[in-house]
Amino acid sequence: MIPPSPVRLETEPWQHDIARAITDPAELLRILGLDQRDLPPLRATGHGFGLRVPRYFVGLMRPGDPRDPLLAQVLPLALEDEVVPGYSVDPVGDLSALRQPGILHKYRGRALMLATGACAVHCRYCFRRHFPYAEQSGHRHWRGALETLADMPEVDELILSGGDPLSLSDPRLAELLAAAERIPALRRVRIHTRLPVVLPGRVTPRLAEMLAASRLRPVVVVHANHPNEVTNQLGNALKRLADGGAALLNQAVLLKSVNDSADTLVSLSESLFDIGVLPYYLHALDPVAGATHFDVTREDAKRLLAALRTRLPGYLVPRLVHEVPGQPYKLPV
Ligand code: SF4
Known part of the structure; x- marks a missing residue:
């Protein structure tokens, strides 16, 4: 492969x-x-x-x-480093969803590839902050992961994740994309990334050309949590991807003392839309060890969502969800 x-x-x-x-x-x-x-x-x-x-x-x-x-x-x-009951090192059941090193399969029609363990930024709330990347991700597992994927004809969308898949170089990404394109059942490639937000220069013309030329329809899910992260530089970078036909979505995590106010979330949705990105998910915090101080209660989260609904058109209200291990999709909060 x-x-x-x-x-x-x-x-x-x-x-x-x-x-x-x-x-x-x-x-x-x-x-x-x-x-x-x-x-x-x-x-x-x-x-x-x-x-x-x-x-x-x-x-x-x-x-x-x-x-x-x-x-x-x-x-x-x-x-x-405080141990808090209910917070674990594998909060969303990633380890039990591994089909083989490098491939997670949780939801019908989609499979997730741990393309790399590397990230440009270390987010303190990251639900994979304890993930054993050295054993379960990276280039040495690509061949096996793609062969597994080729044996899953029901999967038509490949999700590139990690780590951050855009921390791979363009030649490495081209290698991965070319191999994925040879799997007949695949129709879409979805890239989950925070890199354009923390380093817009990562969106090189070469990356944009690569995605535009792919037979797989690209979906790029960026990860911005606060309107101060949504800059002209980010907008210019993402425009390159949109011009090549990529669908642009945002996934945020609801974080205490970061974005747990209606004003902030309204501003985030509007700023994202200004640069061509639709708010997709607002994730409740996954209960990962080390991130308890970011948790927002379910009641407060629901109150915030209700406030967003009164202030934004429906297409700018993200879906408030949480992931429950073993469930066939992300559940509404
Ligand atoms: S960029 Fe994504 S995978 Fe990397 S630390 Fe941040 S949340 Fe986790």
Whole structure:
């Protein structure tokens, strides 16, 4: 399925930006003009899943504001290491849905490929923050994953996930896409990614051309949680994909002290639509260990949704859902 010859990997400009991402909390606070005493205690380094944030995204944070909603999404706090009943390392049953390394199958007609374990940013609320990527994802599993997929003729949509699939280089993505195109049953390729939001330069003309030329209809689901993340740079990047025929959707996570207000969510939906993106999902937080401080109660979530319905046209109201392991689709909250 995957040709045996190695793909030549060039270094692309956005990869330099990823390499220059900030990984030291002290440096991040220095850039933002913040003092540790303004913040809750930080998580000690060396426990894995440390700070990682591209400088572009830091540039969207408000200097001097310890409650900045973008900062809250990336700053590792000591309370992440507290053990809280009901929060687990596999909150949505990913491990039991593995068909083989690299392929998750939960829902009829769709299969999800863990194309890579790498991300440009480490989101503190990530439901896969404890996922064993080293064993279950990455290029060495592609061949087996695609062969499994080829034996699933009922699947017509391939979801590329990870990690962030756009952290793969364009040549690697081209390799993957070409192999997927050879599976007759596939009609669509859906890419779930936060990379354009944290580094719009990732949307290279080559990436846009690749998706436009594919026989698989591309759907790109970006992941923006707050209107401050929706910039002209993001809009220009996504326009390249839309011009090539990609459908553009957004998936947000409802996060306490980040976007749990009607004003913020209304602004997020309107800003996204201004750049051609439809709000698709507003996810309740998956109960992942380390993210308890982001949880919003179901009652508050429902109140927010009701407020959105009174303030937005229906097509700008995202679906408020949560994932329950073993269920055949994401359930409404
Ligand atoms: S980019 Fe996505 S997969 Fe990566 S840490 Fe953030 S939420 Fe998790």
